[in-house]
Amino acid sequence: MPADAVVVVADAHLGSTDPGDADAFLAFLDAVPDLGRHLVVNGDLFDFWFEYRSVILRRAFPILSGLARLRSRGVRLTLTGGNHDRWGGSFWTRELGATFLPGGGPLGLAGWRAFAHHGDGLAERHWAARGMHVVTRWRLTSAVFRWVHPDVGLRLVHAMSGLLAESTRDGPALDRAAAAQAGWARSYLADHSEIDVVLLGHTHRAALEAVGARRWYLNPGPWMQERRYALITAEGPALRVFD
Numbered sequence: 750m751p752a753d754a755v756v757v758v759a760d761a762h763l764g765s766t767d768p769g770d771a772d773a774f775l776a777f778l779d780a781v782p783d784l785g786r787h788l789v790v791n792g793d794l795f796d797f798w799f800e801y802r803s804v805i806l807r808r809a810f811p812i813l814s815g816l817a818r819l820r821s822r823g824v825r826l827t828l829t830g831g832n833h834d835r836w837g838g839s840f841w842t843r844e845l846g847a848t849f850l851p852g853g854g855p856l857g858l859a860g861w862r863a864f865a866h867h868g869d870g871l872a873e874r875h876w877a878a879r880g881m882h883v884v885t886r887w888r889l890t891s892a893v894f895r896w897v898h899p900d901v902g903l904r905l906v907h908a909m910s911g912l913l914a915e916s917t918r919d920g921p922a923l924d925r926a927a928a929a930q931a932g933w934a935r936s937y938l939a940d941h942s943e944i945d946v947v948l949l950g951h952t953h954r955a956a957l958e959a960v961g962a963r964r965w966y967l968n969p970g971p972w973m974q975e976r977r978y979a980l981i982t983a984e985g986p987a988l989r990v991f992d
Contacts, residue, residue: 759968
């Protein structure tokens with residue numbers, strides 16, 4: 750594999766899915782150095798993540814350890830915030846040596862100029878997704894939640910997540926969201942000639958669409974249940990499934 754290859758994964762939602770998803774993700778992390786030298790996690794790695802000042806979430810520890818091992822093997826790590834795990838900060842950079850983009854941003858990926866964003870809030874079609882997009886961006890929300898004991902806070906989050914998960918099981922709604930998101934990506938590329946790749950997630954629908962010569966819209970699809978990821982090389986992006 751070329752040394753500059755980039756591995757992209759999104760929508761693992763670890764902590765709310767079958768434990769096999771987390772085990773498979775750890776195996777995936779062990780395999781990443783054979784695939785590329787840069788891992789981009791484009792949002793919703795965890796079904797919920799909140800960065801406290803002095804504690805870390807116990808259930809996240811195996812994955813965080815796996816990411817730390819990956820960094821020790823010389824793999825660059827970039828994370829964007831998703832609607833389930835946007836409340837991050839210095840932990841990613843100080844403890845893991847990662848780049849953290851809570852709202853996404855421009856990235857250089859295998860020689861391509863990319864714009865990475867989880868995708869929430871760009872072309873929402875479901876009321877629950879629109880509501881989550883607004884609530885997770887309120888500073889008051891994170892300020893108040895910080896004062897709630899983590900055990901109590903996680904119970905509240907699990908209860909809310911169960912209700913909001915209905916939107917991820919609504920196939921037609923996800924199809925409409927995916928179509929709207931693809932339209933947004935095409936418009937963004939039309940307005941930003943300096944960008945080669947628009948990288949999104951969120952809709953749980955894999956997509957690779959050529960939008961002009963050597964320009965693409967890419968959504969790696971969900972890791973959750975489907976084990977999907979993407980690979981970006983000097984030749985361009987490609988969709989993959991981890992076996």
